[in-house]
Amino acid sequence: MEIWIEKYRPVKLSDIYGQDEVVSRLESFVKEKQLPHLIFAGPAGVGKTSAAIALTRELLGENWRDSFLELNASDERGIDIIRENVKEFARIKPFNDLGLRIIFLDEADQLTSDAQAALRRTMERFSATTRFIFSCNYSTQIIPPIQSRAVVMRFHQLSDDDLKSYLKFVISKENMTLDEDALDAICEVSSGDARKATSILQTLKYSGEKSPKAIFEMSGNLEPADFEKIVKLAMEGLFDEAVDLIEKLTVDRGYSAIDLIKGMHSFIRRQRIGQKQKLAIIEALAEAEFRLVEGGSDRVQLDALMAKLSWIGQELN
Amino acid sequence: MKGLFWNDFYRPKSLDDTLMANDIRIKIKGWVESWQRGEVTKNALILWGDPGLGKTTTAFAIANELEVPVIEMNASDLRDRQSIKNIAGLASIYMDLFSIEKKGCSKVILMDEADNINDSRSKNGSSDTGGMNELLNVIRNTRNPVIITMNDYYGFRRKSGGSDIINNSLSIEFKLYNRRRDIDYNENVRKLRTNIIKIVEENGFRISQNDVSVIIERNFPDIRGIINDVQSIAINSNSSMMENLAEGQRDSATSIFEIMKEIFRGRNYEKIFELLRDKDFDTSDLVLWIDNNLPMEAEDPLDLVNAYEILSTADIYLGRVIKKQHFRYKVYAEDISAGVFNGISTVNKKFVKYEFPSMIMSMSRSKGSRSARKNALKKIGKITHTSSKGATDLLWFYSAIASTSKENKIELMELIGLDEKEMEIITG
Numbered sequence: 001m002e003i004w005i006e007k008y009r010p011v012k013l014s015d016i017y018g019q020d021e022v023v024s025r026l027e028s029f030v031k032e033k034q035l036p037h038l039i040f041a042g043p044a045g046v047g048k049t050s051a052a053i054a055l056t057r058e059l060l061g062e063n064w065r066d067s068f069l070e071l072n073a074s075d076e077r078g079i080d081i082i083r084e085n086v087k088e089f090a091r092i093k094p095f096n097d098l099g100l101r102i103i104f105l106d107e108a109d110q111l112t113s114d115a116q117a118a119l120r121r122t123m124e125r126f127s128a129t130t131r132f133i134f135s136c137n138y139s140t141q142i143i144p145p146i147q148s149r150a151v152v153m154r155f156h157q158l159s160d161d162d163l164k165s166y167l168k169f170v171i172s173k174e175n176m177t178l179d180e181d182a183l184d185a186i187c188e189v190s191s192g193d194a195r196k197a198t199s200i201l202q203t204l205k206y207s208g209e210k211s212p213k214a215i216f217e218m219s220g221n222l223e224p225a226d227f228e229k230i231v232k233l234a235m236e237g238l239f240d241e242a243v244d245l246i247e248k249l250t251v252d253r254g255y256s257a258i259d260l261i262k263g264m265h266s267f268i269r270r271q272r273i274g275q276k277q278k279l280a281i282i283e284a285l286a287e288a289e290f291r292l293v294e295g296g297s298d299r300v301q302l303d304a305l306m307a308k309l310s311w312i313g314q315e316l317n
Numbered sequence: 318m319k320g321l322f323w324n325d326f327y328r329p330k331s332l333d334d335t336l337m338a339n340d341i342r343i344k345i346k347g348w349v350e351s352w353q354r355g356e357v358t359k360n361a362l363i364l365w366g367d368p369g370l371g372k373t374t375t376a377f378a379i380a381n382e383l384e385v386p387v388i389e390m391n392a393s394d395l396r397d398r399q400s401i402k403n404i405a406g407l408a409s410i411y412m413d414l415f416s417i418e419k420k421g422c423s424k425v426i427l428m429d430e431a432d433n434i435n436d437s438r439s440k441n442g443s444s445d446t447g448g449m450n451e452l453l454n455v456i457r458n459t460r461n462p463v464i465i466t467m468n469d470y471y472g473f474r475r476k477s478g479g480s481d482i483i484n485n486s487l488s489i490e491f492k493l494y495n496r497r498r499d500i501d502y503n504e505n506v507r508k509l510r511t512n513i514i515k516i517v518e519e520n521g522f523r524i525s526q527n528d529v530s531v532i533i534e535r536n537f538p539d540i541r542g543i544i545n546d547v548q549s550i551a552i553n554s555n556s557s558m559m560e561n562l563a564e565g566q567r568d569s570a571t572s573i574f575e576i577m578k579e580i581f582r583g584r585n586y587e588k589i590f591e592l593l594r595d596k597d598f599d600t601s602d603l604v605l606w607i608d609n610n611l612p613m614e615a616e617d618p619l620d621l622v623n624a625y626e627i628l629s630t631a632d633i634y635l636g637r638v639i640k641k642q643h644f645r646y647k648v649y650a651e652d653i654s655a656g657v658f659n660g661i662s663t664v665n666k667k668f669v670k671y672e673f674p675s676m677i678m679s680m681s682r683s684k685g686s687r688s689a690r691k692n693a694l695k696k697i698g699k700i701t702h703t704s705s706k707g708a709t710d711l712l713w714f715y716s717a718i719a720s721t722s723k724e725n726k727i728e729l730m731e732l733i734g735l736d737e738k739e740m741e742i743i744t745g
Contacts, residue, residue, distance in 0.1 A: 199714040295636025304625035
């Protein structure tokens with residue numbers, strides 16, 4: 001078994017779908033054998049990581065792996081760990097003609113501005129032989145001093161046409177047959193995210209399903225039924241049971257409060273309930289998420305949310 | 318790890334993790350930044366204060382912040398003119414070959430327990446003749462930061478050359494708090510408690526939260542003493558010592574019930590404040606206690622919403638204490654959570670047995686599954702070039718593939734390198 005998002009990850013820059021402008025600029029860096037620091041800005045699943053890997057491969061040749069370091073800002077907690085990793089990596093002599101190392105810092109927008117400022121020093125220290133590629137959703141989340149030292153590349157959300165031609169490529173490689181309706185359905189539920197679309201495709205192959213209905217259901221099942229249960233319990237006024245279930249999900253299964261709110265949100269959007277009630281619930285979810293981001297704790301904020309949902313369920317019909 | 322002094326590996330790496338009063342941290346950071354910016358006004362920093370507060374630990378944390386090694390001389394080294402000149406003197410003047418172009422410094426010189434430098438007039442045999450003068454020379458000429466620690470500041474000043482050294486240094490009396498029970502005090506006790514429990518667990522021992530609290534209460538702010546006590550109790554499980562102190566525990570338990578009762582039934586804001594003044598637990602504990610017992614006290618749905626609205630606001634301010642590093646928010650968090658009764662219009666008349674927050678217990682129970690989930694996401698992220706966050710968004714996919722057949726499930730486990738428990742977490 002292979003994971004298709006890796007199996008069909010573009011190898012060359014020219015294999016990347018739907019990012020012609022970015023690709024041609026990156027190719028010119030390869031041609032000139034020169035590389036500035038880069039910022040890759042754009043939504044998830046449009047080719048930022050693929051572009052970084054392909055660029056490195058084309059620029060540094062066969063030994064590219066030894067000179068490429070991939071770091072995740074949201075996982076490698078703390079700037080210290082990132083700095084340590086960078087320092088460690090910078091000690092290795094780059095084995096390629098250009099004498100370059102490339103550090104790909106994924107989700108760089110997850111770093112606080114203080115951490116980014118600290119990273120800037122590290123960047124300068126190793127800049128003779130090391131290039132950074134920062135990946136983020138919006139370039140504005142990267143502090144100006146780093147932005148000014150880097151070239152910003154904007155990746156666009158994949159159009160349905162681009163996504164479809166990529167999917168068709170995978171389908172032919174895998175000897176699958178899929179109706180145009182099914183392709184449309186995949187495009188609709190994955191909204192330009194090739195990673196999500198590829199995962200759906202692989203699930204279809206393994207499960208033998210291929211109807212649009214199955215695809216919509218699958219996307220509906222992206223969240224476990226538990227989210228639905230939480231909302232339903234709370235709306236029926238069963239506060240204690242809802243809170244117990246939440247505790248089970250957070251404590252035993254390790255979901256964060258934001259995970260749960262996100263799941264409830266996508267459940268409630270698809271529910272056929274009164275418009276007023278729907279709005280009130282979405283507002284309550286938004287407020288809870290806002291408060292969590294502001295510094296509230298998972299426990300208290302989810303309990304408060306459950307109290308609100310059970311009131312909405314009983315008062316607003 | 319066995320056989321080590323736990324104190325030796327309880328060494329926080331950063332200034333933020335090192336326990337100290339916040340105003341002192343700010344002063345120290347200012348000095349560190351002056352080296353980083355290359356605008357140094359005082360070459361040396363004197364940290365003085367009682368034993369066991371963490372002065373040496375702080376010195377190492379400073380070196381860590383500056384990303385340089387420490388050259389240390391303490392009381393066990395001979396510290397006469399020649400040895401100070403040889404070790405600290407050379408280290409102070411010469412920069413590293415490779416760091417010449419770098420601003421700042423290449424090492425930190427630590428003169429530990431400087432009040433024990435036995436200069437010329439000492440009566441006992443070991444003498445550090447000329448040591449004080451040489452230390453003064455080092456401070457005057459150094460190109461690297463010098464940190465001097467001592468207990469007896471006034472004794473040090475009386476030594477010949479002592480006041481010159483002090484005049485050429487930034488002196489800070491090292492404290493963990495300014496007044497007992499102020500914000501720094503509570504914050505540091507809380508941090509210490511968390512760290513101690515971690516240390517005990519990492520060493521494979523167990524100790525109750527209460528025991529830790531009692532030990533801290535008796536020794537604070539002597540951190541070294543606290544850790545030594547904890548180590549001896551955890552290892553010997555010598556409970557007789559704890560029994561003598563049991564009364565204190567029961568005391569604090571009654572007071573939180575009393576506070577719960579006053580908050581939900583008494584509904585007298587001033588009275589609650591009065592009770593809270595003598596509380597023996599953290600504000601975050603108070604919020605958890607209220608959260609746990611609120612649903613029993615507010616049976617009307619709208620009351621519950623309103624009361625939670627208040628508690629949730631308090632909870633946010635509590636979070637902002639850490640987020641914004643503004644400690645006054647904690648006072649507001651406490652006052653607001655104490656006013657939660659204002660949201661309840663129908664006061665409960667039935668008997669309610671206030672319960673201990675289940676959170677504290679379940680969090681430790683859940684540690685295993687939390688870390689299994691985290692590991693699983695990390696492993697997925699590793700092979701698919703995504704963060705754990707990115708992997709979370711596609712968790713449904715792995716669950717769906719695993720549910721298609723047993724073979725696929727096993728193949729998937731092998732492919733990602735998941736163990737049984739991690740796979741179970743993914744499939745739910």
